[in-house]
Amino acid sequence: MTTTAAEKATHTAPLPSALALGLSRAAVETRMFFREKDAVIFTFSFPIILLVLFGSIFSDQFKGTGITVSQVYTAGLIGAGVMGAAFQNLGIGIAIDREDGTLKRLAGTPMPRSAYFVGKMLSSLVIALLEVLILLAIGVFLYELELPTDVSAWVTLTWVLVLGMAGAALLGIAASSIPRSAKSAAAVISMPFVVLQFISGVYIPFTELPPWLINISSVFPLKWMCQGLRSVFLGEEGARLELTGSYELGRVALVLGAWVIGGLVLCLMTFRWKGRRDG
Amino acid sequence: MVPQEAYRPDAGAMTTAIHVRGLTKRYGDVQAVGGLDLEIQKGEVFAILGPNGAGKSTTVEILEGYRKRDSGEVRVLGIDPQKPTREWRAKLGIVLQTANDAAELTVRETIRHFAAYYPMARDPEEVIAKVGLTEKADVRIRKLSGGQRRRVDVALGVIGNPELLFLDEPTTGFDPEARRQFWDLIKGLAAEGTTIVLTTHYLDEAEALAKRVAVIARGRIVAAGDPATLGGRATAKAKVTWADGLVETDTPTRTVLELSRRYDGEVPGLAITRPTLEDIYLTLIEAPE
Ligand SMILES: Nc1ncnc2c1ncn2[C@@H]1O[C@H](COP(=O)(O)OP(=O)(O)O)[C@@H](O)[C@H]1O
Ligand SMILES: [Mg+2]
Numbered sequence: 001m002t003t004t005a006a007e008k009a010t011h012t013a014p015l016p017s018a019l020a021l022g023l024s025r026a027a028v029e030t031r032m033f034f035r036e037k038d039a040v041i042f043t044f045s046f047p048i049i050l051l052v053l054f055g056s057i058f059s060d061q062f063k064g065t066g067i068t069v070s071q072v073y074t075a076g077l078i079g080a081g082v083m084g085a086a087f088q089n090l091g092i093g094i095a096i097d098r099e100d101g102t103l104k105r106l107a108g109t110p111m112p113r114s115a116y117f118v119g120k121m122l123s124s125l126v127i128a129l130l131e132v133l134i135l136l137a138i139g140v141f142l143y144e145l146e147l148p149t150d151v152s153a154w155v156t157l158t159w160v161l162v163l164g165m166a167g168a169a170l171l172g173i174a175a176s177s178i179p180r181s182a183k184s185a186a187a188v189i190s191m192p193f194v195v196l197q198f199i200s201g202v203y204i205p206f207t208e209l210p211p212w213l214i215n216i217s218s219v220f221p222l223k224w225m226c227q228g229l230r231s232v233f234l235g236e237e238g239a240r241l242e243l244t245g246s247y248e249l250g251r252v253a254l255v256l257g258a259w260v261i262g263g264l265v266l267c268l269m270t271f272r273w274k275g276r277r278d279g
Numbered sequence: 280m281v282p283q284e285a286y287r288p289d290a291g292a293m294t295t296a297i298h299v300r301g302l303t304k305r306y307g308d309v310q311a312v313g314g315l316d317l318e319i320q321k322g323e324v325f326a327i328l329g330p331n332g333a334g335k336s337t338t339v340e341i342l343e344g345y346r347k348r349d350s351g352e353v354r355v356l357g358i359d360p361q362k363p364t365r366e367w368r369a370k371l372g373i374v375l376q377t378a379n380d381a382a383e384l385t386v387r388e389t390i391r392h393f394a395a396y397y398p399m400a401r402d403p404e405e406v407i408a409k410v411g412l413t414e415k416a417d418v419r420i421r422k423l424s425g426g427q428r429r430r431v432d433v434a435l436g437v438i439g440n441p442e443l444l445f446l447d448e449p450t451t452g453f454d455p456e457a458r459r460q461f462w463d464l465i466k467g468l469a470a471e472g473t474t475i476v477l478t479t480h481y482l483d484e485a486e487a488l489a490k491r492v493a494v495i496a497r498g499r500i501v502a503a504g505d506p507a508t509l510g511g512r513a514t515a516k517a518k519v520t521w522a523d524g525l526v527e528t529d530t531p532t533r534t535v536l537e538l539s540r541r542y543d544g545e546v547p548g549l550a551i552t553r554p555t556l557e558d559i560y561l562t563l564i565e566a567p568e
Contacts, residue, residue, distance in 0.1 A: 013398035015365050021395060028384065028392050035383040035419075101378035105435070108343060108375070110368040111396045278345070 018112040025111075025119025030126050033089075042186075043089050044131060047081035051135060054203070055143045065237045072241070074139035075233045076202035078132055079226035082161060083168045085128035088193050090120055090172030095185035098176070098275050107273050117267070121169050128165050145233055153232050156249065160228035163256035167221045170263025177272045196222050206243050214243070221259045228252040295354075296321045296443050296474045297342060302351035304337050304498075311337040313498035315351070319476060319491075321442070324469045326489035326506075327478040330564050334498040335478035336376055339447050342476070343373050356443060369397050372441030372473075374432045376448050382421035386412050389420060390434050397439035410434045410464060426457040433461075437468060444468065446477040450484060462487050482560050496564040506556060509563075515554050522547035 033039055054077075055070035062069070097103050106116055139145030148154055172189075179185035198204060199213045200222040206214055217223045230238055231247035239246055299317040303310070312334045319325045327335050340346045341353065344360035353360055358367045381389050390407060394400035407416050410430040415423060420431060429449060436444055446465070450458045465488055469475055479485055485492045486506040493503040502509055517531040521538060528534050531551050538546045554562075 015369065015398050016395060024392065024395050028388070031388070032381070032383045097380070100380045100382075101375065102380035104345070104375060105373075105378055105380055108345070108368070108371070108373040109393065109396045109439070110365040110398075112365065274345075 015110060018114050019118070021111055021115035022118025022122070025115050026122035026126075029119045029123035033093075033123060033127060039089070039093070043085055043127065044134070047077045047084060047131065047135060048138065050203075051077045051138055052142070055138075062241060065240065067234050067238050067241070068143065070143035071139065071145050071234060072205070072230065072238075073203075074135060074143060074145050075229040076226045078135045078139075079164065079200075079222060079229050080197050080202045081131040081135055082128045082165050082225065083193065083196075083222050085131050086124045086165050086168035087172035087175070088189055089127065090124055090169055091175040091179075091189035092185045094120070094173060094176035095179045095189070096182040098272065099182040103273050104275075104278065113273075117173065120173065121166065124169050124172075125165055128161070132161065139233075146235075148232055148235075156228065157232045160225060160232070160252065160256070163253065163260060164221055164225035164228070167256050167259030167263050168225075170260060170267055171221070174263060174266040174270055177270050180276060196220055199223075201226055205241070207241075218255075221256055224252045224255045228256075294321050295319070296323070296356060297325075297476065298352070298354040299342070300352040302338065302341065302353060303349045304334075304341060304346065305349055310498050312341070312348075315495070315498070315500060317493065317500075319474070321474050322472055323491060324465070324475045324477070324489045326485035326492045327476065327495060328480070328482065328485040328492050328560070329478075329495040330480055333480075333495045333564075335480075335495065336447055337498075338495070339445055339476065339478055343371065343445055344368075369399070369439055370442045372436035372439060372444040374436040374444070374446045374449055376451075378432055383419060385417050385419050386423070386431055386434075387416040389431065390438055393435050394438050399440050400438055401440045403438065406434050406438050409437075409467070411460065426453050426461075429453070429461075430464075433464065437473070441473065443474045443476070446475065448478055448480070450479070450481070458484070482556055486556060494560065494563050501563045502559075509556060509559055511559075515559075518552045519550075520552075521549045 051070075051073060054073045058069035058073070060069055061067065062072075094103075103116075107113070136145070136147070140147060148157065175189055176185070179188040196217065199209065199217040200220065201209075201217070202222070209217075214223075227242070227247055228249065230242070231249060231252075234241070242248075295318065297317055297319040299315055302312055302315040302317075304312040315334075315338060317325075327338065329335050337346065341348050342355050342360055344355075344363040347361060356367060356370055358364065384392070387403065387407065390403045394403050407413055410433055412427065412430050412434065415427055420428065423431065429452075433446070433449065436446070449465075450461050453461060462484070465475065465477070469488075475488075477484075477488065489506065491504060492506050492509060493500050494509065495501065516527040516529055519526045519528060519531050519534045519538075524538075526534055535546070535549070535551070538549070
């Protein structure tokens with residue numbers, strides 16, 4: 001790139017790197033999130049309350065497995081919690097950014113646009129991890145959930161969470177363009193998410209669901225994320241509770257990976273930096 | 280190595296900040312901008328004056344690279360705003376007409392964060408002091424008054440040390456005291472050599488800040504030039520009125536002398552008036568196509 005003398009005279013310093021600004025955005029986004037009490041409560045409380053509630057109501061064991069219903073819920077709600085922190089939080093948050101002028105202001109600065117997305121993804125990763133830790137603690141202390149002891153289970157946990165989080169976050173970024181306004185965003189984003197939780201085996205075991213519903217939920221990442229999490233926390237005897245009698249980890253990786261790539265393509269194709277009234 | 284001769288302050292390309300020819304933009308049935316020409320030099324303070332809906336924001340946001348034009352030729356600091364680069368953005372400062380973002384951050388956090396976007400940012404503390412927010416530096420933006428919030432907008436507009444600063448209706452909603460302080464701030468920036476383009480629907484604001492003004496109405500320039508001579512103000516006929524007469528004349532002094540002779544001394548109810556800027560402005564923006 002060539003610069004003229006005048007540019008050299010006034011702007012000699014190089015532009016800050018996209019990565020550094022992405023990290024800086026992540027710090028700012030995370031700080032803003034935790035200062036907004038409503039958003040914090042909205043994001044964190046739902047899975048926590050449900051886990052405590054369900055855990056107290058259903059304390060039975062699944063026949064001949066030594067696995068309790070509350071342990072299954074812990075695994076499922078960790079998946080739902082991650083998706084809430086990534087998909088729901090970003091879908092609503094970006095719709096608000098679009099309306100309150102955040103996106104417009106950023107677009108007028110030399111910040112590379114990728115830094116905004118890096119910031120959003122990293123901050124939702126932090127939020128999702130915190131949620132996982134809280135739910136795990138509840139599971140371990142209240143419902144005798146056992147943390148995995150072998151390395152391979154931790155490796156599985158890591159890739160399931162990272163892929164699931166990334167796919168859900170990208171889906172949330174794409175979904176943020178759907179609501180017509182920030183006011184409608186909470187409803188437009190949360191409704192399908194709640195439905196998805198019901199058909200993805202978070203609250204109701206797959207054995208109770210009609211096949212056509214399972215077919216629908218199998219398209220989305222939540223079912224596969226929860227399945228991967230059950231493989232980590234319920235161990236080998238839990239596999240018998242799965243529809244296919246196996247956790248199908250290969251398929252879990254495939255579907256979650258496809259969502260990361262598909263979500264990225266969807267974002268690149270549909271993301272709007274402007275609100276509907278911005279001309 | 281670029282030779283020193285490349286600095287030629289007299290070369291056209293180096294002194295023109297904004298060049299606009301035949302700019303148009305349409306929204307459905309509304310011709311928001313209907314054929315606009317502008318030529319703004321570096322170091323100038325230029326005001327785009329016009330009533331609500333005249334097309335000020337549309338014009339400015341096209342220059343800032345936010346909106347696409349339908350037709351016309353536009354160069355801002357030598358670049359077509361529809362093909363913006365990060366380097367170009369680093370030289371612009373933008374204060375939009377409305378913004379409610381970053382509510383949960385403090386003034387200092389926000390300004391520091393935005394400073395990181397620019398290669399040659401100003402010192403955040405200095406900018407905070409300049410916009411008069413030192414006492415509010417650690418207050419969250421959500422808790423600021425409208426005027427204080429606008430100062431944050433200006434701080435973010437200048438934090439990158441811009442060559443060219445756009446301000447879209449910067450003082451709408453200010454009380455007179457806040458407006459005066461704001462004008463001083465803008466005058467200070469202009470004195471430092473920043474090229475400033477501001478839009479306003481306040482005539483006194485354009486007069487106080489800008490050496491050159493373009494009055495726009497219904498997307499067209501209806502008058503342009505020095506506010507003092509706008510719309511032929513300086514050359515307009517003076518109106519001489521007295522107890523039982525009225526004359527419009529180019530030579531009011533002679534008329535008064537004649538009257539004085541006729542009344543043999545004091546002329547009862549004598550007044551000489553020229554159209555105020557306000558009168559001219561109202562005629563300009565109300566005139567049909
Ligand atoms: N995004 C938009 N969609 C439709 N009409 C618009 C849009 N932006 C501006 N207009 C119309 O264009 C005209 C000029 O608007 P604007 O540039 O905002 O004027 P000003 O800033 O001078 O008040 C108005 O009639 C306005 O309603
Ligand atoms: Mg406007």
